[in-house]
Amino acid sequence: MILSLYWSKMTARGSLVAMIVGFLCVPLFKFGAPELAVVGDFFGQLGELPPAFLLSGLAGVATSLMDRKGGERVLGAASDIDHAAG
Secondary structure, three states, X not given: OOHHHXXXXXXXXXXXXXXXXXXXXXXXXXXXXXXXXXXXXXXXXXXXXXXXXXXXXXXXXXXXXXOHHHHHHHHHHHHHHHHHHO
């Protein structure tokens, strides 16, 4: 949702997927990643929020780029706003 403030191509479906991925990644990086042999200490010290935030943003961008109908709605709304303002 933060990304939608800075990126005009963010769609509703992309926001929804980003929220779901972020929600699922927090327990994964909190409880699962610190148990990994090679990178467990790194994730234990890093915390769960930075990697969850990163994966959430990537999922939102990828979904928004693949969502053609949502992208058309976003562009249509943007042109309506431009037309009303101008």
